[in-house]
Amino acid sequence: MRREAQLIIPGLWLGPFQSSTDLRRMHSMGITHVLCIRDKREAALIYPRFPTEFRYMTIEISDTADQKLINILSDSKAFIDEALSSGGTVLAHCNGGISLSPAIVIGYLMTISKATWEDALAYVQSRRYCVAPSSFQIQLQEYEPIVRATQKILPGTSLGNGERKRSMSLDDQEEDTDDRARIAPSLRREGSDMDME
Secondary structure, eight states: OTTSOEEEETTEEEEOGGGGSOHHHHHHHTOOEEEEEEOGGGTTTSSOSOTTTSEEEEEEOOSSTTSOOHHHHHHHHHHHHHHHHTTOOEEEEOSSSSSHHHHHHHHHHHHHHOOOHHHHHHHHHHHSTTOOOGGGHHHHHHHHHHHHHHHTOOTTOBOSSSSSOOBOOHHHHHHHHHHHHHHHHHHOOTTOOOOOO
8 A cells, every 4th residue: 555545535645656657547546636745856756757647746845854844835735726626636745655745735634624733644644554744743733823823814804914915815715615515524533523614
């Protein structure tokens, strides 16, 4: 299983680099978008293999505790959301599918489901047993209140101190509500009622 991708939620697969090299298998999985996550040193090995077949987003990050993750989570969420809203299917992968890409997927689940970082981690581990984003656990924990604060913003309310303002439109909120309604049942663990609203 470690060398194959696992379906985490409908439309989002998580796996190692090997799962991004088998064109026939990727087509059978319904992949349309690939989130390619790599360390800069791995660029010669891990790169978009089939750029005419799939839409790619390549992110270079290091598997170290000092790697800043929060801005990357926002960019990758936009890519995944775009794919899913167009009826696509995403494969998120890194070299081993153990730390880098799972951290991104865990952050994504936190934003769409209101799951805590621990619940999102446990859920992803229940689908892909080898997941261990140890370098990013502190940042995922710190990301949790950011997610909560963002989810509480009302339409028309701006963020920031005047320099970086972003307003959530009603369309944004409706899309987020649709995502949670579609995915919330998938994130529920047996015997657990995570806060999905």
